[in-house]
Amino acid sequence: xxxxxxxxxxxxxxxxxxxxxxxxxxxxxxxxxxxxxxxxxxxxxxxxxxxxxxxxxxxxxxxxxxxxxxxxxxxxxxxxxxxxxxxxxxxxxxxxxxxxxxxxxxxxxxxxxxxxxxxxxxxxxxxxxxxxxxxxxxxxxxxxxxxxxxxxxxxxxxxxxxxxxxxxxxxxxxxxxxxxxxxxxxxxxxxxxxxxxxxxxxxxxxxxxxxxxxxxxxxxxxxxxxxxxxxxxxxxxxxxxxxxxxxx
Amino acid sequence: xxxxxxxxxxxxxxxxxxxxxxxxxxxxxxxxxxxxxxxxxxxxxxxxxxxxxxxxxxxxxxxxxxxxxxxxxxxxx
Numbered sequence: 001x002x003x004x005x006x007x008x009x010x011x012x013x014x015x016x017x018x019x020x021x022x023x024x025x026x027x028x029x030x031x032x033x034x035x036x037x038x039x040x041x042x043x044x045x046x047x048x049x050x051x052x053x054x055x056x057x058x059x060x061x062x063x064x065x066x067x068x069x070x071x072x073x074x075x076x077x078x079x080x081x082x083x084x085x086x087x088x089x090x091x092x093x094x095x096x097x098x099x100x101x102x103x104x105x106x107x108x109x110x111x112x113x114x115x116x117x118x119x120x121x122x123x124x125x126x127x128x129x130x131x132x133x134x135x136x137x138x139x140x141x142x143x144x145x146x147x148x149x150x151x152x153x154x155x156x157x158x159x160x161x162x163x164x165x166x167x168x169x170x171x172x173x174x175x176x177x178x179x180x181x182x183x184x185x186x187x188x189x190x191x192x193x194x195x196x197x198x199x200x201x202x203x204x205x206x207x208x209x210x211x212x213x214x215x216x217x218x219x220x221x222x223x224x225x226x227x228x229x230x231x232x233x234x235x236x237x238x239x240x241x242x243x244x245x246x247x248x
Numbered sequence: 249x250x251x252x253x254x255x256x257x258x259x260x261x262x263x264x265x266x267x268x269x270x271x272x273x274x275x276x277x278x279x280x281x282x283x284x285x286x287x288x289x290x291x292x293x294x295x296x297x298x299x300x301x302x303x304x305x306x307x308x309x310x311x312x313x314x315x316x317x318x319x320x321x322x323x324x325x
Contacts, residue, residue, distance in 0.1 A: 092291060092294070093290070093291060094287070094288065094291040095284040095285075095287055095288045095291075097263070097284060097285070097288050098260075098288045098291060098292060147283075147284065147287075148287045195300050195302050195303065196290045196291070196300070196302075196303055197303040198303040198304055198306070198307040199303075199304065201283065201303065202303075
Protein backbone atom coordinates (compact mmCIF):
# COMPACT_ATOMS: atom_id res chain seq x y z
CA UNK A 1 0.00 0.00 0.00
CA UNK A 2 1.35 3.36 -1.01
CA UNK A 3 0.09 6.66 0.41
CA UNK A 4 2.77 8.91 -1.08
CA UNK A 5 1.27 12.17 -2.39
CA UNK A 6 -1.87 11.51 -0.32
CA UNK A 7 -3.26 13.59 2.51
CA UNK A 8 -5.51 11.93 5.09
CA UNK A 9 -7.60 13.55 7.80
CA UNK A 10 -7.93 11.44 10.98
CA UNK A 11 -10.27 12.36 13.81
CA UNK A 12 -9.66 10.93 17.26
CA UNK A 13 -5.93 10.81 16.51
CA UNK A 14 -4.80 11.56 20.04
CA UNK A 15 -4.96 7.93 21.23
CA UNK A 16 -5.92 4.36 20.50
CA UNK A 17 -7.00 3.34 17.00
CA UNK A 18 -6.69 6.90 15.67
CA UNK A 19 -3.12 7.21 16.85
CA UNK A 20 -2.16 3.78 15.49
CA UNK A 21 -3.73 4.66 12.13
CA UNK A 22 -1.85 7.94 11.97
CA UNK A 23 1.46 6.19 12.67
CA UNK A 24 0.79 3.50 10.05
CA UNK A 25 -0.35 5.89 7.32
CA UNK A 26 2.71 8.04 7.92
CA UNK A 27 4.90 4.94 7.54
CA UNK A 28 3.15 4.31 4.24
CA UNK A 29 3.98 7.80 3.03
CA UNK A 30 0.86 9.84 3.78
CA UNK A 31 0.71 13.39 5.00
CA UNK A 32 -1.72 13.26 7.92
CA UNK A 33 -3.97 15.90 9.45
CA UNK A 34 -4.38 14.93 13.08
CA UNK A 35 -7.57 15.94 14.84
CA UNK A 36 -8.66 15.55 18.42
CA UNK A 37 -9.54 17.74 21.38
CA UNK A 38 -6.24 17.56 23.20
CA UNK A 39 -3.41 19.47 21.53
CA UNK A 40 -0.71 17.92 23.74
CA UNK A 41 -1.87 14.38 22.98
CA UNK A 42 -1.98 15.17 19.25
CA UNK A 43 1.56 16.51 19.46
CA UNK A 44 2.56 13.22 21.11
CA UNK A 45 1.02 11.30 18.19
CA UNK A 46 2.85 13.51 15.71
CA UNK A 47 6.15 12.87 17.49
CA UNK A 48 5.64 9.12 16.98
CA UNK A 49 5.07 9.42 13.22
CA UNK A 50 7.44 9.24 10.28
CA UNK A 51 7.89 12.79 9.05
CA UNK A 52 5.88 14.00 6.06
CA UNK A 53 4.81 17.49 7.16
CA UNK A 54 1.88 16.33 9.27
CA UNK A 55 -0.57 18.87 10.62
CA UNK A 56 -2.18 19.08 14.05
CA UNK A 57 -5.66 20.61 13.95
CA UNK A 58 -7.75 20.34 17.13
CA UNK A 59 -11.48 20.83 16.67
CA UNK A 60 -14.44 19.90 18.83
CA UNK A 61 -16.52 17.09 17.29
CA UNK A 62 -19.62 18.41 19.06
CA UNK A 63 -19.47 21.65 17.04
CA UNK A 64 -21.40 19.99 14.23
CA UNK A 65 -22.23 23.07 12.18
CA UNK A 66 -18.63 24.28 12.37
CA UNK A 67 -17.12 21.06 11.01
CA UNK A 68 -17.76 21.46 7.24
CA UNK A 69 -16.08 24.88 7.18
CA UNK A 70 -13.20 23.54 9.27
CA UNK A 71 -12.58 20.87 6.61
CA UNK A 72 -12.86 23.40 3.77
CA UNK A 73 -10.36 25.66 5.55
CA UNK A 74 -7.98 22.70 5.94
CA UNK A 75 -8.19 22.10 2.19
CA UNK A 76 -7.50 25.75 1.45
CA UNK A 77 -4.45 25.69 3.67
CA UNK A 78 -3.04 22.25 2.91
CA UNK A 79 -4.38 21.22 -0.51
CA UNK A 80 -6.51 18.28 -1.62
CA UNK A 81 -7.53 15.81 1.10
CA UNK A 82 -7.64 12.26 -0.30
CA UNK A 83 -8.87 10.34 2.71
CA UNK A 84 -10.88 10.77 5.89
CA UNK A 85 -10.79 8.33 8.81
CA UNK A 86 -13.34 8.90 11.56
CA UNK A 87 -11.99 7.45 14.80
CA UNK A 88 -13.42 10.09 17.13
CA UNK A 89 -15.85 8.51 19.53
CA UNK A 90 -16.95 8.33 23.12
CA UNK A 91 -18.34 5.40 25.05
CA UNK A 92 -19.97 5.43 28.46
CA UNK A 93 -21.41 2.27 29.98
CA UNK A 94 -24.91 3.31 31.05
CA UNK A 95 -28.10 1.44 31.59
CA UNK A 96 -31.36 2.66 30.07
CA UNK A 97 -32.30 3.29 33.71
CA UNK A 98 -30.30 6.52 33.67
CA UNK A 99 -30.80 7.49 30.04
CA UNK A 100 -31.26 11.20 29.38
CA UNK A 101 -31.11 13.63 26.49
CA UNK A 102 -27.70 15.08 27.32
CA UNK A 103 -26.12 11.60 27.25
CA UNK A 104 -27.86 10.76 23.97
CA UNK A 105 -26.95 14.05 22.31
CA UNK A 106 -23.30 13.96 23.33
CA UNK A 107 -22.79 10.39 22.15
CA UNK A 108 -24.68 10.81 18.91
CA UNK A 109 -23.04 14.15 18.07
CA UNK A 110 -19.51 12.97 18.75
CA UNK A 111 -19.80 9.51 17.21
CA UNK A 112 -22.25 9.96 14.35
CA UNK A 113 -23.25 13.52 13.45
CA UNK A 114 -19.63 14.65 13.32
CA UNK A 115 -18.84 12.04 10.66
CA UNK A 116 -21.67 13.33 8.47
CA UNK A 117 -20.67 16.97 8.93
CA UNK A 118 -17.06 16.17 8.01
CA UNK A 119 -18.24 14.16 4.99
CA UNK A 120 -20.12 17.28 3.87
CA UNK A 121 -16.94 19.34 3.99
CA UNK A 122 -14.81 16.53 2.56
CA UNK A 123 -16.79 16.26 -0.67
CA UNK A 124 -17.10 19.99 -1.32
CA UNK A 125 -14.74 21.51 -3.89
CA UNK A 126 -12.50 18.45 -4.03
CA UNK A 127 -10.65 17.23 -7.14
CA UNK A 128 -13.06 14.55 -8.43
CA UNK A 129 -10.49 13.15 -10.85
CA UNK A 130 -8.83 11.53 -7.84
CA UNK A 131 -10.71 8.82 -5.98
CA UNK A 132 -11.34 9.77 -2.38
CA UNK A 133 -11.97 7.35 0.45
CA UNK A 134 -13.70 7.55 3.80
CA UNK A 135 -13.37 4.93 6.54
CA UNK A 136 -15.66 5.20 9.54
CA UNK A 137 -14.73 3.34 12.71
CA UNK A 138 -17.92 1.66 13.87
CA UNK A 139 -18.01 -1.21 16.37
CA UNK A 140 -19.40 -4.69 16.80
CA UNK A 141 -21.58 -2.94 19.40
CA UNK A 142 -23.57 -1.76 16.39
CA UNK A 143 -24.10 -5.33 15.22
CA UNK A 144 -25.01 -7.09 18.45
CA UNK A 145 -26.80 -6.23 21.68
CA UNK A 146 -24.79 -5.33 24.77
CA UNK A 147 -26.14 -4.55 28.19
CA UNK A 148 -25.31 -1.01 29.28
CA UNK A 149 -24.09 -0.06 25.81
CA UNK A 150 -27.32 0.88 24.08
CA UNK A 151 -26.66 4.43 22.95
CA UNK A 152 -23.09 3.70 21.89
CA UNK A 153 -24.32 0.70 19.92
CA UNK A 154 -27.01 2.81 18.28
CA UNK A 155 -24.46 5.45 17.31
CA UNK A 156 -22.20 2.82 15.74
CA UNK A 157 -25.10 1.11 13.93
CA UNK A 158 -25.94 4.59 12.70
CA UNK A 159 -22.42 4.97 11.35
CA UNK A 160 -22.73 1.70 9.42
CA UNK A 161 -26.04 2.79 7.92
CA UNK A 162 -24.64 6.23 7.16
CA UNK A 163 -21.70 4.62 5.35
CA UNK A 164 -24.08 2.81 3.02
CA UNK A 165 -26.06 5.97 2.30
CA UNK A 166 -22.96 8.09 1.86
CA UNK A 167 -21.37 5.53 -0.44
CA UNK A 168 -24.29 5.86 -2.84
CA UNK A 169 -24.66 9.62 -2.61
CA UNK A 170 -20.94 10.22 -3.01
CA UNK A 171 -20.51 8.00 -6.10
CA UNK A 172 -20.80 11.15 -8.24
CA UNK A 173 -18.00 12.67 -6.19
CA UNK A 174 -15.72 9.65 -6.77
CA UNK A 175 -15.56 8.90 -3.05
CA UNK A 176 -15.76 5.41 -1.54
CA UNK A 177 -17.15 5.00 1.98
CA UNK A 178 -16.53 1.93 4.15
CA UNK A 179 -16.56 0.95 7.81
CA UNK A 180 -14.57 -1.19 10.14
CA UNK A 181 -16.28 -2.74 13.16
CA UNK A 182 -13.78 -3.64 15.87
CA UNK A 183 -14.45 -5.72 18.94
CA UNK A 184 -12.70 -4.75 22.18
CA UNK A 185 -9.31 -3.20 21.48
CA UNK A 186 -6.68 -2.38 24.07
CA UNK A 187 -7.12 1.40 24.30
CA UNK A 188 -7.71 4.04 26.97
CA UNK A 189 -11.43 3.68 26.21
CA UNK A 190 -11.28 -0.06 26.89
CA UNK A 191 -9.42 0.58 30.14
CA UNK A 192 -12.22 2.91 31.25
CA UNK A 193 -14.70 0.14 30.49
CA UNK A 194 -12.59 -2.29 32.46
CA UNK A 195 -12.42 0.10 35.44
CA UNK A 196 -16.20 0.35 35.57
CA UNK A 197 -16.61 -3.41 36.05
CA UNK A 198 -15.64 -6.06 38.51
CA UNK A 199 -13.33 -8.90 37.52
CA UNK A 200 -16.17 -11.29 36.74
CA UNK A 201 -17.94 -8.80 34.48
CA UNK A 202 -14.77 -8.03 32.55
CA UNK A 203 -13.79 -11.69 32.32
CA UNK A 204 -17.16 -12.35 30.71
CA UNK A 205 -16.25 -9.84 28.00
CA UNK A 206 -12.80 -11.36 27.53
CA UNK A 207 -14.35 -14.83 27.21
CA UNK A 208 -16.33 -13.60 24.20
CA UNK A 209 -13.11 -12.86 22.28
CA UNK A 210 -11.80 -16.19 20.89
CA UNK A 211 -8.45 -14.63 19.92
CA UNK A 212 -8.21 -12.27 22.88
CA UNK A 213 -8.76 -8.55 22.62
CA UNK A 214 -7.22 -6.64 19.75
CA UNK A 215 -4.44 -4.11 19.49
CA UNK A 216 -4.99 -0.69 17.87
CA UNK A 217 -2.57 -1.70 15.10
CA UNK A 218 -4.86 -4.60 14.12
CA UNK A 219 -7.62 -2.14 13.30
CA UNK A 220 -5.24 0.39 11.74
CA UNK A 221 -4.14 -2.26 9.20
CA UNK A 222 -7.74 -2.79 8.09
CA UNK A 223 -8.39 0.95 7.91
CA UNK A 224 -5.28 1.51 5.81
CA UNK A 225 -6.35 -1.18 3.35
CA UNK A 226 -9.88 0.19 2.92
CA UNK A 227 -8.47 3.68 2.52
CA UNK A 228 -5.85 2.64 -0.03
CA UNK A 229 -6.08 2.34 -3.80
CA UNK A 230 -5.81 -1.44 -3.33
CA UNK A 231 -9.46 -1.25 -2.20
CA UNK A 232 -10.55 0.92 -5.13
CA UNK A 233 -13.50 -1.41 -5.98
CA UNK A 234 -14.62 -1.93 -2.41
CA UNK A 235 -17.45 0.33 -1.37
CA UNK A 236 -20.20 0.39 1.26
CA UNK A 237 -18.85 -2.56 3.22
CA UNK A 238 -18.47 -2.95 6.94
CA UNK A 239 -15.42 -5.06 7.74
CA UNK A 240 -15.55 -6.68 11.18
CA UNK A 241 -12.10 -6.62 12.82
CA UNK A 242 -12.81 -8.72 15.84
CA UNK A 243 -10.68 -11.86 16.14
CA UNK A 244 -13.64 -14.14 15.52
CA UNK A 245 -15.96 -12.49 18.05
CA UNK A 246 -19.01 -12.69 15.78
CA UNK A 247 -18.47 -16.39 15.03
CA UNK A 248 -18.49 -17.27 18.70
CA UNK B 249 -24.88 17.23 44.56
CA UNK B 250 -25.21 16.79 48.32
CA UNK B 251 -25.89 13.69 50.41
CA UNK B 252 -29.68 13.99 50.17
CA UNK B 253 -29.58 14.45 46.41
CA UNK B 254 -27.20 11.50 46.09
CA UNK B 255 -29.54 9.25 48.04
CA UNK B 256 -32.43 10.36 45.84
CA UNK B 257 -30.33 9.59 42.75
CA UNK B 258 -29.73 6.08 44.11
CA UNK B 259 -33.48 5.77 44.81
CA UNK B 260 -34.01 6.69 41.16
CA UNK B 261 -31.49 4.14 39.86
CA UNK B 262 -33.08 1.42 42.00
CA UNK B 263 -36.57 2.61 41.01
CA UNK B 264 -37.55 3.16 44.62
CA UNK B 265 -39.79 5.95 45.84
CA UNK B 266 -37.89 9.16 46.49
CA UNK B 267 -36.67 9.25 50.09
CA UNK B 268 -36.67 5.48 50.56
CA UNK B 269 -32.98 5.01 51.21
CA UNK B 270 -31.50 6.45 54.41
CA UNK B 271 -28.07 4.82 54.66
CA UNK B 272 -28.13 1.66 56.77
CA UNK B 273 -29.77 -0.53 54.14
CA UNK B 274 -27.79 -3.60 53.05
CA UNK B 275 -27.40 -3.45 49.26
CA UNK B 276 -27.52 -7.21 48.81
CA UNK B 277 -30.89 -7.26 50.56
CA UNK B 278 -32.41 -4.89 48.02
CA UNK B 279 -34.09 -6.75 45.16
CA UNK B 280 -33.33 -3.84 42.88
CA UNK B 281 -29.53 -3.95 43.47
CA UNK B 282 -28.30 -5.86 40.41
CA UNK B 283 -25.53 -5.67 37.84
CA UNK B 284 -27.25 -2.84 35.96
CA UNK B 285 -27.68 -0.83 39.14
CA UNK B 286 -23.99 -1.45 39.78
CA UNK B 287 -23.05 -0.02 36.35
CA UNK B 288 -25.51 2.84 36.76
CA UNK B 289 -23.99 3.98 40.05
CA UNK B 290 -20.55 4.06 38.45
CA UNK B 291 -21.88 6.08 35.50
CA UNK B 292 -23.73 8.48 37.80
CA UNK B 293 -20.62 9.11 39.92
CA UNK B 294 -18.66 9.77 36.74
CA UNK B 295 -21.29 12.25 35.50
CA UNK B 296 -21.92 14.03 38.79
CA UNK B 297 -18.50 14.03 40.42
CA UNK B 298 -16.13 13.25 37.54
CA UNK B 299 -14.72 10.31 39.49
CA UNK B 300 -14.32 6.67 38.56
CA UNK B 301 -15.49 4.25 41.21
CA UNK B 302 -13.57 1.12 40.35
CA UNK B 303 -15.80 -1.90 39.99
CA UNK B 304 -13.67 -3.84 42.44
CA UNK B 305 -14.21 -1.20 45.16
CA UNK B 306 -17.92 -1.01 44.57
CA UNK B 307 -18.21 -4.77 44.77
CA UNK B 308 -16.72 -4.83 48.27
CA UNK B 309 -19.13 -2.40 49.95
CA UNK B 310 -22.15 -3.62 51.85
CA UNK B 311 -24.47 -0.77 52.75
CA UNK B 312 -25.91 2.35 51.16
CA UNK B 313 -23.84 4.29 53.70
CA UNK B 314 -20.70 2.59 52.34
CA UNK B 315 -21.79 3.80 48.90
CA UNK B 316 -22.15 7.33 50.24
CA UNK B 317 -18.65 6.99 51.66
CA UNK B 318 -17.21 6.36 48.20
CA UNK B 319 -18.34 9.76 46.92
CA UNK B 320 -18.90 11.93 50.03
CA UNK B 321 -15.63 13.83 49.60
CA UNK B 322 -17.19 15.30 46.46
CA UNK B 323 -20.50 16.44 47.99
CA UNK B 324 -21.35 20.10 47.62
CA UNK B 325 -22.06 20.45 51.34
